[in-house]
Amino acid sequence: MTSLLQPNLILATLLFTIGILGVMWKRNAIALFMSVELMLNAANLAFVSFAHELGIMSGGILVLFVMTVAAAEAGVGLAIFIALFRARRHIRVDEHDTLHG
Amino acid sequence: METAAYVPAINLHGILPFISLLAGGMLCLAADAMSGKEGSRRILPVISFVALAAALVSFLLPGYPTGSFLENTFYSDSFSRLGCIVILVSAIATTLMGPRQVIRRNLPSGEYYTLIVFAALGMVLLALANEMLSAFVALEIMSLSLYVLTGIDRRSGKSAEASFKYFILGAFASAFFVFGSGFLFGSTRTTFLADAHNYFATRGGNMPEGAEMWAFIAFGLVFVGLCFKLSLAPFHMWAPDVYEGANTPTTLYIATGSKVAAFAFLIHFAHAFSSWQIFTAPVTFIVGLIAVASMTWGNIAAIVQSNLKRMLAYSSVAQTGYMMIAVMVLVALPSLQAAGNLNATTIANDTTLIYNAISLYLAGYTIISILAFGIAFHIGGEGSMAAYRGLFHRKPFAAVGMAIAMFSLSGLGFLPPTIGFIGKFYLFKEAVRFNMTGIAVIGILTSVIAAFYYLSLIVTMFMKAPDEENGIELAGRREERIAGLGGGDAIVRVMLATATALIFVLGLYPGLFTGLAAKAVTTKPMTTAMVKK
Amino acid sequence: MFVVAVGFGVFSLVVSPFLGKMKPNPTKLEPYECGIPTVGTARSQIFVRFYLVALLFLLFDMEIVYIIVWALAMTYKANAAVPGFVLYSMIVMAIYMAILLIGLVYEWKKGALEWN
Numbered sequence: 001m002t003s004l005l006q007p008n009l010i011l012a013t014l015l016f017t018i019g020i021l022g023v024m025w026k027r028n029a030i031a032l033f034m035s036v037e038l039m040l041n042a043a044n045l046a047f048v049s050f051a052h053e054l055g056i057m058s059g060g061i062l063v064l065f066v067m068t069v070a071a072a073e074a075g076v077g078l079a080i081f082i083a084l085f086r087a088r089r090h091i092r093v094d095e096h097d098t099l100h101g
Numbered sequence: 102m103e104t105a106a107y108v109p110a111i112n113l114h115g116i117l118p119f120i121s122l123l124a125g126g127m128l129c130l131a132a133d134a135m136s137g138k139e140g141s142r143r144i145l146p147v148i149s150f151v152a153l154a155a156a157l158v159s160f161l162l163p164g165y166p167t168g169s170f171l172e173n174t175f176y177s178d179s180f181s182r183l184g185c186i187v188i189l190v191s192a193i194a195t196t197l198m199g200p201r202q203v204i205r206r207n208l209p210s211g212e213y214y215t216l217i218v219f220a221a222l223g224m225v226l227l228a229l230a231n232e233m234l235s236a237f238v239a240l241e242i243m244s245l246s247l248y249v250l251t252g253i254d255r256r257s258g259k260s261a262e263a264s265f266k267y268f269i270l271g272a273f274a275s276a277f278f279v280f281g282s283g284f285l286f287g288s289t290r291t292t293f294l295a296d297a298h299n300y301f302a303t304r305g306g307n308m309p310e311g312a313e314m315w316a317f318i319a320f321g322l323v324f325v326g327l328c329f330k331l332s333l334a335p336f337h338m339w340a341p342d343v344y345e346g347a348n349t350p351t352t353l354y355i356a357t358g359s360k361v362a363a364f365a366f367l368i369h370f371a372h373a374f375s376s377w378q379i380f381t382a383p384v385t386f387i388v389g390l391i392a393v394a395s396m397t398w399g400n401i402a403a404i405v406q407s408n409l410k411r412m413l414a415y416s417s418v419a420q421t422g423y424m425m426i427a428v429m430v431l432v433a434l435p436s437l438q439a440a441g442n443l444n445a446t447t448i449a450n451d452t453t454l455i456y457n458a459i460s461l462y463l464a465g466y467t468i469i470s471i472l473a474f475g476i477a478f479h480i481g482g483e484g485s486m487a488a489y490r491g492l493f494h495r496k497p498f499a500a501v502g503m504a505i506a507m508f509s510l511s512g513l514g515f516l517p518p519t520i521g522f523i524g525k526f527y528l529f530k531e532a533v534r535f536n537m538t539g540i541a542v543i544g545i546l547t548s549v550i551a552a553f554y555y556l557s558l559i560v561t562m563f564m565k566a567p568d569e570e571n572g573i574e575l576a577g578r579r580e581e582r583i584a585g586l587g588g589g590d591a592i593v594r595v596m597l598a599t600a601t602a603l604i605f606v607l608g609l610y611p612g613l614f615t616g617l618a619a620k621a622v623t624t625k626p627m628t629t630a631m632v633k634k
Numbered sequence: 635m636f637v638v639a640v641g642f643g644v645f646s647l648v649v650s651p652f653l654g655k656m657k658p659n660p661t662k663l664e665p666y667e668c669g670i671p672t673v674g675t676a677r678s679q680i681f682v683r684f685y686l687v688a689l690l691f692l693l694f695d696m697e698i699v700y701i702i703v704w705a706l707a708m709t710y711k712a713n714a715a716v717p718g719f720v721l722y723s724m725i726v727m728a729i730y731m732a733i734l735l736i737g738l739v740y741e742w743k744k745g746a747l748e749w750n
Contacts, residue, residue, distance in 0.1 A: 068696045071696045074689070075693060078685050
């Protein structure tokens with residue numbers, strides 16, 4: 001069987017790049033957050049494919065931790081979005097310019 | 102294949118700080134759930150202070166282990182131990198300012214203190230981490246707590262906005278960090294930095310196909326992630342907004358604690374790569390580039406700021422740029438030593454000297470920040486410059502303290518020597534000693550630019566007449582007066598006086614601080630004590 | 635074979651709109667041609683409290699992941715043979731559970747589990 005490492009890595013890199021572009025271009029807070037999650041999942045994919053290729057379990061275990069952290073991040077993130085929504089009544093990013101630098 | 106799981110030998114003293122912080126945080130949470138609003142406002146500062154102080158004491162005790170512990174996941178050397186001491190000092194300062202901040206903005210005290218303690222736990226873990234997964238989890242414990250601390254003031258739109266920006270860019274940086282760790286795992290087959298170090302030392306010359314590129318990608322991505330957390334120049338855009346929007350104690354915490362922790366991990370991380378021959382030259386260059394960018398851009402942008410907290414944000418960007426000089430020297434050190442045919446004792450000695458210089462610098466930066474942000478907090482007004490016009494005529498002690506902080510931060514205060522000056526002096530000295538005169542000169546030049554805005558604040562405080570509306574109370578002071586804290590409280594005053602004293606005492610006797618970890622073994626005898634196979 | 639199958643699928647999808655006769659009327663254009671008529675738009679606002687429930691679910695969900703891994707390690711024969719392993723694992727899980735328990739108590743006392 002041919003190694004799936006290279007296609008997987010290419011896919012992971014693509015997902016990561018899409019995530020970066022999303023963070024830079026999207027204007028809705030939830031969409032921004034989804035882009036960040038995409039980046040984390042790209043990292044997970046890289047970990048799993050390396051772990052599979054090298055035959056080392058720890059890479060797979062690491063993914064569980066990354067997923068947990070992503071869940072915690074989602075919790076905190078949504079709470080922050082709700083707080084921001086309550087303060088401003090919308091979550092469109094480009095209109096938040098009270099603090100500008 | 103014999104897969105023998107085993108019960109690991111746990112160094113109890115090594116994890117004592119972790120236990121104390123975790124238990125303290127949990128206790129805060131439980132106590133807040135059990136007691137009412139007034140009760141938790143009274144109890145929680147005490148619990149969190151005790152937990153932080155216990156952790157600090159366990160780092161200060163001479164028996165604190167050096168080298169790897171907890172199955173090689175953590176590594177303690179003189180630098181990371183001093184870093185942890187600095188982190189806990191900054192956490193304690195944040196806690197001491199807590200009661201007043203809670204009253205000022207009517208904050209939920211349970212979450213406030215709990216998150217300070219948990220963030221301290223994350224920072225300490227990160228500063229000692231020597232493995233990518235532990236580092237990532239530690240980084241997230243720290244960051245998630247800080248995001249919430251930034252946005253804890255739910256009545257303020259500014260606070261929510263700052264928290265939002267911090268969260269998005271912080272999560273972005275974390276994703277870089279994880280993706281980078283993935284590539285490190287792929288190229289070196291391990292997430293342990295000690296093993297990666299050995300891998301580069303033994304196989305760095307002939308790595309398998311692709312692994313070399315992956316290792317470079319890994320360093321690049323993790324480095325970018327850490328640069329975000331350290332707010333270094335091209336990645337600093339969140340810093341001014343977050344510093345301005347967050348409440349002042351949290352700003353202090355972000356500016357000092359999180360930076361020291363991320364920096365300590367960066368040193369561990371860069372050390373893992375430093376045994377790789379072809380890596381040294383390009384990375385020294387990139388680190389140098391980022392250092393120069395941070396020093397110049399941070400200092401120039403700080404000049405035009407009209408808010409003290411924004412100014413200090415840009416100033417901290419520049420200060421982190423100075424710290425990167427030490428990383429540059431440390432990355433280049435092995436190849437310099439290889440070229441110079443030095444023996445092992447000199448190598449150990451060099452590393453010790455650089456570690457001492459950089460930990461002194463970090464300590465200086467933290468103490469001065471405690472003084473500067475502490476006074477900004479003490480007089481209130483959320484950093485607006487109007488509060489500082491003619492401050493000397495209204496609050497002479499606060500004005501003098503701020504002036505000392507500014508002098509010291511600029512590195513000008515050399516008569517008598519302040520810790521800010523001494524820290525910069527040793528840092529530049531190390532750079533010059535290893536033939537990096539160029540970056541030292543840029544550092545000195547940018548310090549001169551920086552002197553401009555530090556001194557202009559002093560001029561504002563001493564020379565200008567106070568504004569007409571100074572009769573009006575500054576933001577936050579009215580709530581304090583109602584709560585019977587009209588003149589501020591004694592604890593914050595004592596804290597500020599101590600910080601002022603330390604600036605001069607450590608400036609005269611820097612050995613007092615670096616001696617705290619003198620018993621630590623300062624070389625890094627990284628072992629391949631891999632436990633599983 | 636594969637090409638033929640895909641080709642047939644694509645062909646019939648592309649061609650059918652051109653060949654068929656279109657006689658649209660309001661009843662036909664409804665999302666559900668037979669069944670109850672739709673009410674309101676699909677893009678309705680969701681009550682914020684659902685987010686809270688979703689968050690709590692997410693966190694408890696992730697806790698289970700670790701417990702499963704722990705349980706799998708416990709059932710592994712070679713592990714159980716190591717002296718002290720079972721006791722050690724039990725202590726570790728007890729600490730983990732204690733932390734979760736404090737979190738749960740906190741949620742409970744703060745009223746996050748109530749629907750008012």
